[in-house]
Amino acid sequence: MHKQQLIDCHERIKPFIHNTPVLTSRLIDEMAGAHLFFKCENFQRMGAFKMRGAANAIMQLSDEQKKNGVVTHSSGNFAQALSLSAQSLGVKAYIVMPSSAPQVKKDAVKGYGGILIECEPTLAARERESDRIVNEHGATFIHPSNNDHVILGQGTACKELLELYPDLDYVVTPVGGGGLIAGTALAAYYFGNDCKVIGGEPFEVDDAYRSLQSGKIETNTTTNTIADGLKTQLGDRNFPIIQKHVEEIVRVTEEEIIAAMRLIWERLKIVCEPSSAVALAAIFKKKDELSGKKIGVIISGGNVDISALPF
């Protein structure tokens, strides 16, 4: 994907997204021994960076395709992002979600005007159900992370960050399905000044780490992590970008994630998801190498059940 595509994407989605604020903390800088710039996508519309990619993907459809709507299967932020983007653009969004998903997530999708389709809680059932909607309604399937337009959209958060701080040495993101880190890596490559990208990943779902080691897409055998947004795996569209442009994937423990999350809440005074804290935990893990560096951190989202916190 080319630099101009990222520029065009950003211009296209600007009316539908917030240019989110960047926060800093003297105390966290002291603890990390570096200068950290937190790009607060928890303040993004619907509460996560996913809004960017979803909006871009829908806007790239033909009028005919828009008329027939879009479909995805997700029980997380992309479900809400696609619903709200579609609503903003006057397009129908079919969201396939396992019947076992929390009611609050079902309500959120409906609140943003999404058409909720419940199915059995298996991957096979999800795919069968979304195939059916593609066939019956002519809707376009949009993958939450393995889609070029989604990847470009997610990269615009890093582009905005570099517009404010052009001389960042690093940008660090969490790694789940790979859309955010692939888009970030493209943005850092095209708009940074020798800006390297590092991914943070829980040990419990270290498919991206192992994929970079083996050179092929690996799957997770366990998904026992508090970072519920990171249980998905890489895809054939984003993996080659990650291979080419990401410096390193750093794995962190559950305890490290929770400690970093607590620090963000207590010191930045913001509500973020456990997934967001994975990036900060990775920075602490690499403290010696990152000493004195200017580091952007993508706070990926803030949709968390505040009555079930790990502290």
Place this chain on the structure above:
Amino acid sequence: MHKQQLIDCHERIKPFIHNTPVLTSRLIDEMAGAHLFFKCENFQRMGAFKMRGAANAIMQLSDEQKKNGVVTHSSGNFAQALSLSAQSLGVKAYIVMPSSAPQVKKDAVKGYGGILIECEPTLAARERESDRIVNEHGATFIHPSNNDHVILGQGTACKELLELYPDLDYVVTPVGGGGLIAGTALAAYYFGNDCKVIGGEPFEVDDAYRSLQSGKIETNTTTNTIADGLKTQLGDRNFPIIQKHVEEIVRVTEEEIIAAMRLIWERLKIVCEPSSAVALAAIFKKKDELSGKKIGVIISGGNVDISALPF
């Protein structure tokens, strides 16, 4: 206090404070039936608006006074604010705190370089101890809310808000010791365009409400509220300003405070104190009268124990 004093105060403290961001939420606006602009003093240095007044009070001292340090008694945000302001200005701060105060608050004061003096948990003991420090060290006593320089400093948050949104119809703050609302009322009077100020106060500590009714400073008989920052009472410096310039004090229940706090956390994605939520709860209470208005809301602070939330 004159307009020029507020202007001078703001210029004076600018190097020591953040011009904090203003957040909005489409959903909260829909619920309130009005346009709300949240001035996020939870992002202020040390996590609360108190930094403004503390910095101004210390900067108004003579060189001789600065050499002998400052003293206050507080177990809340003003203790931290005076410590950090004093540290930033190279002045000693003696903080008298009841021995029963939570360790985390004692640690915070020490972390900002304050000199912690513990005493018995009674008002008499606190006053005796701070009198002793005044006598022994020649330190200047600075009251957390009943001090003209403190009042002016606290008013600068509203001044910043009106610089961004000059046509606010209302600004709403929580009411505790009266420093914030008095300063806010002065700023709204001098810099607003017919901008009215409303205070939110828990029923459980409704001294300000009753004081406005009776025309004299009333005391609280109970302090059984989650809004721990609002248990203090008005003073002779701020009460006349409140009488003259505040439109109304609106009382809210504990349930209303907790519901408003939850909404701020879930929708604005920020960490705020229960005291901050009192202002939003007051707006909901006055929904009919405030319909369609542009309303500034001072989010007073974010220093809260995140492992002991009411939800």
